[in-house]
Amino acid sequence: MQMRKLGPHGPQVSALGLGCMGMSEFYGPHEDAQSLATLARALELGVTFFDTADAYGPHTNEELIGRALRGQRARAFIATKFGFVRDPAHPQPRVIDARPQRVREACEASLRRLNIETIDLYYLHRVDPEVPVEETVGAMAQLVSAGKVRHLGLSEVAPRTLERAQRVHAITALQSEYSLWTRDPEDGVLETCERLGVGFVPYSPLGRGFLTGAIRSPEDFAPDDYRRENPRFQGANFARNLELVELVRSLAQQKGCTPAQLALAWVLSRGAHVVPIPGTRRVRNLEENLGALEVQLDGADLARIEAVLPAGRAAGARYAENMLRLVRG
Numbered sequence: 001m002q003m004r005k006l007g008p009h010g011p012q013v014s015a016l017g018l019g020c021m022g023m024s025e026f027y028g029p030h031e032d033a034q035s036l037a038t039l040a041r042a043l044e045l046g047v048t049f050f051d052t053a054d055a056y057g058p059h060t061n062e063e064l065i066g067r068a069l070r071g072q073r074a075r076a077f078i079a080t081k082f083g084f085v086r087d088p089a090h091p092q093p094r095v096i097d098a099r100p101q102r103v104r105e106a107c108e109a110s111l112r113r114l115n116i117e118t119i120d121l122y123y124l125h126r127v128d129p130e131v132p133v134e135e136t137v138g139a140m141a142q143l144v145s146a147g148k149v150r151h152l153g154l155s156e157v158a159p160r161t162l163e164r165a166q167r168v169h170a171i172t173a174l175q176s177e178y179s180l181w182t183r184d185p186e187d188g189v190l191e192t193c194e195r196l197g198v199g200f201v202p203y204s205p206l207g208r209g210f211l212t213g214a215i216r217s218p219e220d221f222a223p224d225d226y227r228r229e230n231p232r233f234q235g236a237n238f239a240r241n242l243e244l245v246e247l248v249r250s251l252a253q254q255k256g257c258t259p260a261q262l263a264l265a266w267v268l269s270r271g272a273h274v275v276p277i278p279g280t281r282r283v284r285n286l287e288e289n290l291g292a293l294e295v296q297l298d299g300a301d302l303a304r305i306e307a308v309l310p311a312g313r314a315a316g317a318r319y320a321e322n323m324l325r326l327v328r329g
Contacts, residue, residue: 001014001015001045001046001048001293002014002015002293003015004199004273004274005199005272005273006121006151006172006173006199006201006273006275007172007173007196007197007198007199007273008197008273009197010172010198010199011077011120011121011150011172013048013049013077013275014047014048014275015268015275015293016047016049016264016268016275016276016278016289016290016292016293017048017049017050017051017079017201017277018038018039018042018047018049018050018051018277018278018279018280018286019051019203019204019277019278019279019280020050020051020052020056020061020064020065020279021051021052021053021056021061022279022280022281023035023038023039023061023064023279023281024056024057024061024064025056025058025060025061026056027208027209027222027225027226028221028222028224028225029222030281032064034281035064035068035281036064036067036068037283038280038281038283038286039069040068041286042286043069043072043075043076045290047286047290048075048076049275049277050065050069050076050079051079051080051201051277052078052079052080053080053084053123054080054084054106054110054113055084055086055125057088058086058087059088059109062080062110062113062114063114065078066114066115069114069116070115077121078114078119078120078121079120079121079122079123079201080110080114080119080121080122080123081122081123081124081125081153082098082102082106082107082110082122082123082124082125083096083125083126083127083128083155084096085102096125096126096128096129096326097128098126098127098128098131098136099128099131099136100135100136100138100139103136103139103140103143104139104142107122107143107148107149108148117147118148118149118150119149119150120150120151121149121150121151121152121153121172121173122140122143122149122151122152122153123152123154123155123175124136124140124154125155126156126326126327126329127154127156127157127161127329133157133161133165133329134167134168137152137168137169138168138169140152140169141168141169144169151172152169152171153171153172153173153174153175153201154171154173154174154175155174155175156175156326156327157174157176158188158189158329159189159191159192161329162189162193162196162198166196171196172198172199173198173199173200173201173275174193174198174200174201175201175202175203176189176200176201176202177203177204177318178200178203178204178205178267179204179205179207179211179263180207180211180244180266180267180305180309181210181211181232181241181309181313181314182318183311183312185202186311193273194271194273197273199273199274199275200270200271200273200274200275201274201275201276201277202267202274202276202277203276203277204279205263205276205277205278206264206278206289207232207263207314208230208233209227210232210233210241210245211245211248211259211260211263212258212259212263213245213249213258213260215245216242218238221233229320230319230320231316231318231319232314232316232317232318233316234316236315237315237316240315241314241315241316244309244313244314247308247309248262248263248309251304251305251308255295255297255301257291258291260278260285260288260292261288261289261291261292261295264276264289264292264295265292265295265296265297266297266302266305268292269297269302
């Protein structure tokens with residue numbers, strides 16, 4: 001397994017991690033047995049970086065990861081997040097609470113569900129507009145001092161917020177959506193991470209599965225699939241974005257790899273501090289994704305990709321309006 005560091009002085013993890021959200025929610029029906037088999041295979045193949053959050057399920061995804069990694073703790077670098085507060089009985093409304101008191105309570109709850117003594121990387125899932133980021137990160141720093149957390153991270157924040165947080169405590173990683181069709185972090189986030197020595201962790205590097213070429217119609221989604229409500233998967237946007245998938249497919253064919261592998265190889269090419277976390281609950285997809293580590297893109301390849309898929313080419317916003325308000329805080 002190829003390894004990368006989350007920043008020049010950060011921890012070493014597998015060059016591709018595994019996003020686990022879809023194993024519990026948002027992307028249609030799921031089976032724990034299938035997910036557990038995928039997690040076991042990931043360990044066999046050398047994946048060390050596993051990403052979850054207390055909001056996924058809610059709560060059940062952390063419990064699933066805890067089951068999967070029982071007895072394998074030394075082989076796993078576990079990242080989880082807090083910030084969203086969701087009631088299992090009414091999971092749809094999302095409230096952000098990043099008060100210092102909530103930080104401590106959320107951490108203790110995650111430790112119990114994961115059945116571990118220390119969280120390797122603890123993210124603030126979204127900035128709380130009512131709480132200065134310095135106060136939240138200060139409370140997170142106390143968790144490091146107490147031995148409950150090893151490293152701190154932020155998710156979906158602007159460069160200025162990262163710099164403010166970094167003055168309180170070292171930030172090991174910043175997680176944001178980034179892929180061939182979501183290029184937002186190129187507006188300063190990637191550069192700021194590199195300058196500050198912060199690892200960058202792209203989630204949804206396959207465009208929520210769209211860039212794999214496996215999705216051909218909105219009807220491919222289960223009735224409860226989150227993507228039905230996402231602007232990029234609706235109406236004329238879907239048709240326009242399907243054209244992008246065909247471009248990716250053509251480029252991948254020229255390179256002798258799959259569309260997913262090309263899309264992941266492109267994200268990996270963005271810098272040595274970049275560690276994508278493609279999500280899947282299927283072994284075959286996991287194995288295909290890891291094949292991206294063998295795909296080498298030279299300058300000519302990258303130029304061809306940029307020529308047909310420049311920033312801003314995707315049709316539609318990456319989130320519905322209510323969720324867009326919560327990013328880049």
